[in-house]
Amino acid sequence: MAQHEPEIRRELFGRVGDADVHRYVLAWPGGLTVRVLDLGGVIQSLEAPDRSGVPANVVLGFGSLDEYVKNNQPGGNRVFFGALIGRYANRIAGGSFTLDGVEHRLPLNNGPNTLHGGPEGFDTRIWSATELRSADSVGVRLSLESPDGDSGFPGAVSAEVTYLLDGDNRLSISYRATSDAPTVVSLTNHSYWNLAGEGSGDVLGQSLMVNAARYLPVDDDLIPLGDPVSVAGSPFDFHAPTPIGARIGGTDPQLLIAGGYDHTWVLESGSVAAEAWDPGSGRVLRMWTSEPGVQFYSGNFLTSELVGPGGRAYGRAAGFALEAQRFPDSPNRPDYPSAVLRPGEVYQQETVFQLSVVD
Template sequence: MLSTSEINGKWKEYRLSNKNGISVSVLDYGGIITKLMVPDKNGNLENVVLGFKDYQEYESNPFYFGAIIGRVAGRIQGASFSIEDKAYHLEANNNANHLHGGPKGFHQVIWNVYPFENEDAVGLTLTHTSADGDRGYPGNVDVSVTYTLNNHNQLILDYAASSDQTTPLTLTNHSYFNLSGNAKENITNHYVKMDSSKFAELDHTLIPTGKLIDVTGTPFDFRKYQKIGTGFNSSFEQNSLVGNGYDHYFIFDHASEHQVIVDEPHSGRIMKVKTNQPGMVMYTANNMAEGYVLLEGTTKKYQGVCFETQGLPASLHHPGFPSILLMPGKKYKKQTVFTLNIINE
């Protein structure tokens, strides 16, 4: 089922619902997921993502709640890069670095929206053209992001793009998940299992050094279920330098059907993540400023966790990481599937 409402006289919010009671609400502004309603083991329908109570807050959206991120998700060192010996300079918005596409990135544009509905699924295709020179990036880039909610409780995000010049591009969605429902608890007791044996080491400015660290014997080893809060009180340097938690890029081994599984035992909710991206930033809201009013409660440290499936911008400065360069004539085509299960006791 699909419904639409006007927001603040300038945006539209689309609500997609399946036959099992799950629904997702998406703005044309930033492609922002504002709500994701999922039943718990007792059938209680609750929101499992963080979102602002006052939608005007999305105009600045300092936490990038729920948004499409681009052209490049993550930090670009020194807000600059070179392609074929030509230097490109971007806007610095994270100390000396360029973060999440910069000011007025994809999270702050109004996308064209094309809804669709069939027997088993309902969805939206969002499109946007980023002109040559936009935020300092080369090339005219045509982007589409499709959100599909089906009756198998899968929220599917399909990303597609093309460019007329070689340009860096890696897109993601920046939803903060909290499977306890309505942010009743923080994420400390969420269990995470991840198909990853290496992560990118960060320096004190949160820029990858170019080195990969083996997860064995560290709080980054999620190859078996581990509480996400394990890293919050750890003395391991990589946890402490990001504010006592995680804000790191994990390289997927792609040895399992699902790259991430998240289990919140109290609610009975389990979320499985499957993607063809090479890795993911897991961010545990270590540096979330307090006091912003949400749909449920106010912002606090560790109130949500992002699973930012994407390429790694550090590939622009360090060899050995998968490239994020999109060549003219080539298609960018990525998919991430969030499967929402409920364990009934």
């Protein structure tokens, strides 16, 4: 293969029990290199050049399969580095919801709530993978069959997630799901970004813009209280690019509840959903999504016990997450955008991340 051509290759990453786990390397000459695992659909690394053309891995992750498996243990302090989240991203209050008059009970894994599909969510599964190549992109399509009753959710769901990398330094993530019975679905990717490079310190000096006039305040269990409220005059106003750490240490009750930012912003339509910038490297991250909300998490509970593939310990605010999704607890909130998926319907979502640089 000529050096100027994009590349996709499969590598054996390790074994879980009797199952092989593979890593798919998507590389664009002079652009991005993305490594995706079929375990949990994890984006293990994403290398992007800085303003001098020097590449660095700008997402948090682990260097070995053993560390991913250890982090997925039920009851542990799971961080979901780079993982695909399902069946339902974010929290469902009380671990239950009622659909068409039938109550469904889910396993609890976040105090009184079910978080990210429960202790055995989609991030813990080995997905079937298909390599993709076209004239203008390389990628991998991941497929998963989730049976009726899986982690308490009704309906047999067929899920498909496609990662595509192109020459404009864009990583597109397309989601598709169908069900044979009424259910709820909200999928996302849980990558943590550090535009200075993973393990380089915290992200508090990196600037963020979120195209949202409202956000969802939460209770002590991080469940939305009700209607979205205006961000105006609050630490949640990121209309203008603002350092992540500029107001994070303030006394706003919502910041104190979450230990920082861990909230959903209600996105405005028709524009970039979010943009982040690192002044040191010049790297810029732009995000577009078809989803109504984005969960911005400032890495409040990351610890130095987490060590990245570069061998450096992380710690609080070592990365930030931008999770495109339906609203938290939407299955219990008929006033929120619906997450119900019925037979004959197709759940679809697309989120695009683009990396660039500024002087």
